[in-house]
Amino acid sequence: MSDDVWYAQGTTPPAIESALRDLLADRHRRSAAFVPARVLNLVTIVDHEFTGEVENRLDDLRESNPSRLILCKVRKGQQSLDAIASIGSEGDEPVPGTVAVGREKIELTMAPRHVEALDTIVGPLVVGDLPTVVWAPHGYPEGVDALRRHAQVVLLDSQDEPGVQDALLRAQSLSEHLQVVDLAWLRSAPWRERVAASFDPPELRRALGSIVGVTVRHRYDSAAAGLLFCGWLASRLGWRASSLTADHGNRRGRLRARRGEVAVKLDAVELRSPGLGGVTIEAASGESVSLDRAPGGLRSVRRAGDGTEQTWTVLGASRGEVGILADGVRNALLHDELYQPSLRAAQAMSA
Amino acid sequence: MAVAAAAQALPNPLTEGLERLPVPPTTLSIFGATGDLARRKLLPALYNLAHEGALPQRFNLIGIARKEMSDEEFRGFAREAITSFSRRRPDPQVLEELLGRLRYVGFGFGDQDGYPKLKAAIEALDADAGMLLNRVHYLSTAPGYFGTIMESLKAADMNWHADVDVRVIVEKPFGSDLASARELQAVVSAAFREQQVFRIDHYLGKETVQNVLAFRFANFLFEPVWNRNYIDHVQITAAEDLGIGSRAGYYDASGALRDLVQNHMLQLLTLLCMEPPTSFDADKVRDEKVKVLDAIRPLRPDEVARNTVRGQYLAGAIGGEDVPGYLEEDGVPADSGTETYAALRLEVNNWRWAGVPIFLRTGKRLARKVTEIAVQLKPVPHMAFQDDGAVGVRPNQLVLTVQPNEGVSISMGAKVPGTRMSIRPVNMEFLYGTTFMSQSPEAYERLITDAMRGDATLFTRNDEVDAQWSIIDPILSAWHASEAPPEPYEAGSEGPPEADALLGAGRSWRTL
Numbered sequence: 001m002s003d004d005v006w007y008a009q010g011t012t013p014p015a016i017e018s019a020l021r022d023l024l025a026d027r028h029r030r031s032a033a034f035v036p037a038r039v040l041n042l043v044t045i046v047d048h049e050f051t052g053e054v055e056n057r058l059d060d061l062r063e064s065n066p067s068r069l070i071l072c073k074v075r076k077g078q079q080s081l082d083a084i085a086s087i088g089s090e091g092d093e094p095v096p097g098t099v100a101v102g103r104e105k106i107e108l109t110m111a112p113r114h115v116e117a118l119d120t121i122v123g124p125l126v127v128g129d130l131p132t133v134v135w136a137p138h139g140y141p142e143g144v145d146a147l148r149r150h151a152q153v154v155l156l157d158s159q160d161e162p163g164v165q166d167a168l169l170r171a172q173s174l175s176e177h178l179q180v181v182d183l184a185w186l187r188s189a190p191w192r193e194r195v196a197a198s199f200d201p202p203e204l205r206r207a208l209g210s211i212v213g214v215t216v217r218h219r220y221d222s223a224a225a226g227l228l229f230c231g232w233l234a235s236r237l238g239w240r241a242s243s244l245t246a247d248h249g250n251r252r253g254r255l256r257a258r259r260g261e262v263a264v265k266l267d268a269v270e271l272r273s274p275g276l277g278g279v280t281i282e283a284a285s286g287e288s289v290s291l292d293r294a295p296g297g298l299r300s301v302r303r304a305g306d307g308t309e310q311t312w313t314v315l316g317a318s319r320g321e322v323g324i325l326a327d328g329v330r331n332a333l334l335h336d337e338l339y340q341p342s343l344r345a346a347q348a349m350s351a
Numbered sequence: 352m353a354v355a356a357a358a359q360a361l362p363n364p365l366t367e368g369l370e371r372l373p374v375p376p377t378t379l380s381i382f383g384a385t386g387d388l389a390r391r392k393l394l395p396a397l398y399n400l401a402h403e404g405a406l407p408q409r410f411n412l413i414g415i416a417r418k419e420m421s422d423e424e425f426r427g428f429a430r431e432a433i434t435s436f437s438r439r440r441p442d443p444q445v446l447e448e449l450l451g452r453l454r455y456v457g458f459g460f461g462d463q464d465g466y467p468k469l470k471a472a473i474e475a476l477d478a479d480a481g482m483l484l485n486r487v488h489y490l491s492t493a494p495g496y497f498g499t500i501m502e503s504l505k506a507a508d509m510n511w512h513a514d515v516d517v518r519v520i521v522e523k524p525f526g527s528d529l530a531s532a533r534e535l536q537a538v539v540s541a542a543f544r545e546q547q548v549f550r551i552d553h554y555l556g557k558e559t560v561q562n563v564l565a566f567r568f569a570n571f572l573f574e575p576v577w578n579r580n581y582i583d584h585v586q587i588t589a590a591e592d593l594g595i596g597s598r599a600g601y602y603d604a605s606g607a608l609r610d611l612v613q614n615h616m617l618q619l620l621t622l623l624c625m626e627p628p629t630s631f632d633a634d635k636v637r638d639e640k641v642k643v644l645d646a647i648r649p650l651r652p653d654e655v656a657r658n659t660v661r662g663q664y665l666a667g668a669i670g671g672e673d674v675p676g677y678l679e680e681d682g683v684p685a686d687s688g689t690e691t692y693a694a695l696r697l698e699v700n701n702w703r704w705a706g707v708p709i710f711l712r713t714g715k716r717l718a719r720k721v722t723e724i725a726v727q728l729k730p731v732p733h734m735a736f737q738d739d740g741a742v743g744v745r746p747n748q749l750v751l752t753v754q755p756n757e758g759v760s761i762s763m764g765a766k767v768p769g770t771r772m773s774i775r776p777v778n779m780e781f782l783y784g785t786t787f788m789s790q791s792p793e794a795y796e797r798l799i800t801d802a803m804r805g806d807a808t809l810f811t812r813n814d815e816v817d818a819q820w821s822i823i824d825p826i827l828s829a830w831h832a833s834e835a836p837p838e839p840y841e842a843g844s845e846g847p848p849e850a851d852a853l854l855g856a857g858r859s860w861r862t863l
Contacts, residue, residue, distance in 0.1 A: 037785040067785070099756060101785050190404055195365060197373035197408050201482075202360030236364045296448030300408065310481045315449060316404030317442040333787075338368040 003088035010080035013124040016106060020085045020125075027087055027102065033094045036087070036102040037067035040332060041126040043151065045118070045136040045143040048075035048109065054137060060322040066329055068127050069105045074112055074140065081121065082109040118146040126150060133181075133332045141170070148177050153332040157183040158224035159274060165350040167224055172347055175340060181331045183324050184224035185339055187275035191291065192232055192338075194298060194314055195279060198289045208237060213263045213282035217292070219271040220249055224346075226266045226276060227251075231346030232338060241345035253349065260284075264349070273321065375516070376409035376484040377803045378476050380469060382460060382500055383492035384414030384425070388522065390432040393491060396795035398433040398441060401449045405800060409484055411476045414455045415469060425455035438793060460496045466507035473509075486512065487803055489520040497521060498538040505542035520549045520802050523614050524605070525811070528827055529820040536813055545813055549802040554615040555809040556794025559757040559783065563622040563724070566751065566759060573749075576728065578703045583746060584854075585709045586725040587619050590717040590863050592669050594842075595691070599682030607693040608661075608830075611713040613823045614811075617644065619753070620709060621815075623724055624699050633807040637815060644818035646701040655829035660838060660850045662692030664716040667842030674716065674842045690837045691715040694850040695826070710854060716842035718863040722753040725861050736772050745776045750861075758782040 004027055006019040027034050046054045051073050058069065084107040089100040106125055114121060126132050134147050135155040144154055154174050161167030171180050199208050214233060218226035234241045234255055239262055244253030249268035254261045271277045271293070278292035290301040297316040303309045319327065366372055379397075381389055400406045414425045430450060433441055456472050458465025477483050488504060490497055501519070504510045511517050521539075526532025539548055554560050567573065576582070589611050595602040602610065621640040628635040650658055666676040677683060677691050692714030699709065728747040736744065748762045760780040767773040783791075801809055811819075838847035845863050854860065 035780075035782060035785050039786055099782060099784065189370075192365070193369055193371050193373070193404065194408070196363065196369055199365060200363050200373040201376065205361040205363050208363070208365065233365075236367070296442075296444035297404070312409065312480070313448050314404070314408045315401040315406055315410070315445055317402045317445045334370075336368070 003086045005084060005086045007084045009082045011083050012081070013121050016083045016085055016108075017124050020087070020104060020106065023085060023087045024102075024104070031093065031100065033098065033100050034089060034102050035099045036104060038127065038130060039067040040130050040153075040329070041068045041070065041132040042066035042155075042329065043070045043072065043118075043122050043126070043132060043134045043147060045072045045074065045115065045134070045138070045140045047138045048073040048078075050138060057322065057325055061326050061329065065103055066133070067103055067130070068125075069103070070122055070125055071105065071107045072115075072118065072122070072143070073107065073109045074115055074143075075109055076112060078109055078111040080111075081114065083107065115140055115143040116146055118143045119149055122147060123150050131332060133329070134178075144174070151178060153179045153181060155181045155183070155328050155332065158228075159184045159187075159222055161224075164223045164227060165347075168227070168343060168347045168350050171343055175343065179332070179335070180339065180343075181328050181336075182224075182228070182339070182343075183328050184222065185228045185336075185342070186324055186327045186331065187222065187225040188229040188232070189327070190298075190316060190319075191229055191276050191279055194291055194300075194316075195233075195281065195289070197314075198281075198291070198300065198302075207283040207285070207287060209259060210284040211237065211257065211262055211281055212260065212284045213265075213280070213288075215265040215267065215278075215280040216276060217267050217269045217278035218276050219274050220268040222271075222274045222276065223249070223251070223266060223268070223350075225274070227346035227349050228342050229276060229279070230264055230266070230349060231342035231344070234345040234349075235338075235341035239345075241348035243351045244349045251349070255349075273318070275324075371403075371405055372804065374405070374407040374800055374803045375805075376480065376482065377407045377487055378411040378413065378473050378484045379487045379489060379799075379803070380413040380415060380473070381489045381491055382415045382496070383490070384455070385416040385418055385420075385428060386491055388491045389414075390428075391436050392793070392795045393489070393799070394429050394432040395437040396793050396799055398437050398446065398449060399439065399793065399796050400800060402439065402442060402445050405796075407484075407803060409480045409482070411452045411454065411480075411484065413469065413472055413476075414453065415460075415465075416455075416457060417459045419457040420455055422453065422455050426450040426453050429453055460492060460503070461499050463503060463506065466503050466509060470507055470509055483512070483515045485516045485518070485803070487518045487520060489799075491522055494522075494524055494527070497525075498535055501538050501542040510542045511547075516547075516805060517543075518547050518549060518802060518805065519543055520551055520799075522551050523553075524609060525550050525816050526820060527605070527609060529817070529824040532816055532820045536816070539813075546805075546807070548813070549798075549807060550811040550813075550816060551798055552614050552618055552811050553794040553798065554618050554753075555811075556796075556798040557753065558791045559751075559753045560619065560622065561809070562757075562759075562783075563619070563751055567623075568627050579705055579707050581728050582707050583727045583729045584707060584858060585623065585727070586861055587616055587623075587709065587711045587723075588725070588861065588863070589616055589713040589722045590719060591713075591715050592717060592720045592843075594664075594674060594716050595677070595680055595683070597681075599680055602691075603683055603687055603689045606661075606689045607691055607713050607715070608823060608826060612693055612695065612711055613819050616711050616713060617819050617822065618811075619724055620697070620699075620711070623726075624704055624709075626703070631808060633810075634812075636808050637812045641812070641814050641818055642701075643699055644815065644822065646699045646704070647697050647822050648700055649822050649825045650829075652825065652829050652832075655826055656833075658696045658853070659826055659830075660692070660694040660847060660853055661690035661830055662694075662714065662840045662847035662850070663687075663689070663837035664691050664714070664842045665839050667716065667844065669716065669843045676842065677715075688836055690830070692717075692837070692840060692846050692850075694846070694853055696853050697822070708855070710860075712846065712850060712860065714840075714846050718843055718845055720755060721863060723861075724751045724753070725749070726751075727858075736774055744774045756782060757784065 089102045094100045132151045133153040134151045158167035216226040240256040244251040251266040280290040282288040286305040298314045621643045625639040694712040726749045730746045764774040765777040840847040
């Protein structure tokens with residue numbers, strides 16, 4: 001079924017909300033099978049000229065698409081508040097006995113001056129009682145700050161900031177008021193799961209107490225993911241996080257563990273996609289575990305204390321950047337108790 | 352045993368808080384690996400687990416069937432199965448990596464020479480991995496082979512291992528009546544300890560079935576009315592619009608009561624009626640479920656006729672197309688008395704539920720496919736709107752839909768706009784499809800992972816099976832002894848009209 005659309009220039013939030021309500025009522029009259037999704041509100045603040053790229057990323061989300069998307073396009077020289085409201089559903093008219101899950105989209109074209117008062121524009125447009133998530137991939141921190149009253153979750157990507165230290169500080173500052181979902185943290189999720197699994201066989205758990213070295217290989221722009229991964233290890237294993245020395249994109253340092261020190265290395269490497277490329281963890285006995293990107297999953301190499309090696313592939317498909325964003329939207333509905341302590345440790349390492 | 356050793360192991364602080372917990376290194380052997388279940392469900396489920404990184408880091412799969420074929424031929428079979436039936440398009444690299452882990456050992460399940468070959472294949476995979484892997488044997492075969500395979504595994508010393516866990520997954524049906532279930536259990540108990548046995552009822556792997564527990568025990572709103580004081584009756588429906596397809600051989604020997612009521616529908620009943628467990632530990636949950644089953648008094652032979660209805664479909668129409676009657680289906684004996692419809696009235700005789708009738712109905716070729724639990728509350732004690740619009744007032748109904756429109760709806764009376772105080776029932780609905788964004792995993796994905804992890808919460812325990820059959824057995828016996836044929840009903844209808852009388856005065860089945 002095609003989308004139903006309403007458009008107005010120089011409009012107001014109440015007029016937009018009213019028009020959207022009319023669209024929904026009209027659509028429901030025509031098809032009782034149309035049921036609007038009620039998952040969350042996603043408020044996205046973007047530069048008008050780069051809207052297409054963000055819209056493409058959102059379109060790729062498919063079933064992970066948020067139910068009400070409010071796309072705030074900021075355009076220099078714009079004076080009025082213009083809006084397009086649309087509702088639609090994926091696929092054709094549903095077969096009897098099933099429903100068509102509907103999604104709503106409000107595109108707002110606004111002036112830069114509107115951003116600081118974004119709460120007064122967006123507030124009347126969000127679906128009440130649903131979580132509201134803010135994502136500002138092109139900056140606009142003032143817009144995010146303005147929405148603190150309405151939003152419960154902020155979606156960010158620490159990788160997007162020019163400096164990793166500032167990025168982690170910003171995430172820390174936001175997390176005092178909102179739940180933060182950081183795409184850089186989510187890029188490290190499969191690595192955390194696989195490292196945890198590597199040490200899960202009971203006979204290998206003892207090695208966790210005698211780790212002496214951690215090396216993380218990350219893409220040149222993904223230091224945040226690397227630091228958050230190390231922050232996770234430090235917070236889980238009780239290491240005292242302290243500042244690492246940065247040199248040409250690489251970082252080095254030693255963290256205090258219960259039984260000695262852990263040498264931490266973050267190496268920037270060439271990779272096709274953002275995130276981590278590999279992890280090596282070494283124990284005092286000379287044993288080590290390495291995981292690296294490989295076709296069909298991660299190549300795992302386990303070296304025993306006598307130097308013998310075993311290699312295999314840990315199966316798993318890459319989620320790609322679309323999958324990372326989808327995970328970000330999905331994680332907005334969950335509470336991740338690991339992020340905060342990992343962020344604090346990562347921040348200490350980036351200082 | 353390895354179970355005890357694992358319990359004494361140091362904790363792994365890295366697993367805490369992770370969304371996906373590690374699964375121990377495992378070699379999974381599927382008996383009946385070229386069968387329909389493996390092709391349509393198990394192999395695609397394993398691919399999806401691989402895709403999501405949810406399989407154990409060290410994982411191997413050995414297919415076992417009577418047919419002789421090479422590893423490569425089995426991989427070809429698996430590739431076709433996964434490509435055809437996976438819920439997502441396979442990633443070629445992950446698929447090839449997974450297929451590389453597949454082996455095949457061909458032998459008849461009764462052939463004692465085959466098991467040492469299987470054992471050697473498992474041990475060779477241990478040697479490749481440089482470590483001992485847990486063993487999970489999945490019995491995806493005709494039920495007649497369950498006992499043979501279990502005994503043979505024991506005879507080949509494959510039922511336990513000093514250093515790793517050995518588990519066995521058993522498909523339904525577990526027995527065909529109480530006596531055969533107990534007979535089979537005796538064989539199982541001789542070969543495996545109960546904690547090694549994972550009896551599958553795939554309904555329990557469905558998100559919406561698990562949501563019955565979340566709905567009941569994560570919401571304070573419903574608990575005060577969840578008892579005999581407020582609930583008038585419960586209807587549990589598992590209706591299908593399809594016929595028996597190519598399953599005539601199985602279905603004619605089984606019938607609706609064994610096929611759906613003994614397992615899936617009694618599972619729904621126990622989840623609906625159980626007391627809150629003190630924790631979601633496997634045995635705590637199953638203890639509570641067994642208490643519910645134990646509280647259902649089996650019907651006496653003289654009670655069966657007035658508390659049950661069995662039916663068989665005649666020719667009719669579904670979706671505008673003519674369909675044959677059961678007796679005209681391919682492979683069904685012309686004089687078959689097998690029921691394709693069953694309706695039951697049961698009561699849970701405990702403090703919470705005494706006197707609340709629980710009606711179960713299931714059938715093939717009914718008007719619509721739907722699985723739901725409908726809880727009807729009692730009417731309001733006094734009708735204040737008697738003169739003005741009471742005709743529209745209905746008792747509240749709470750419906751948990753398992754499929755196809757998964758969700759929960761609550762009906763309530765609301766005032767019709769206008770000058771009169773007219774009331775009409777309206778629905779408040781929660782639909783899974785509109786409220787969560789992630790795609791639900793297939794039931795088998797969850798269940799296979801749980802079995803490999805040793806979590807038996809969503810599997811049926813021995814005493815649960817026994818209690819289920821204790822309820823069903825008297826009905827089967829009475830039906831078997833009866834000379835009356837099943838009540839006929841037209842395909843595409845609501846079932847035999849005789850089922851209406853089961854409900855008693857003032858009640859009616861929910862329209863399909």
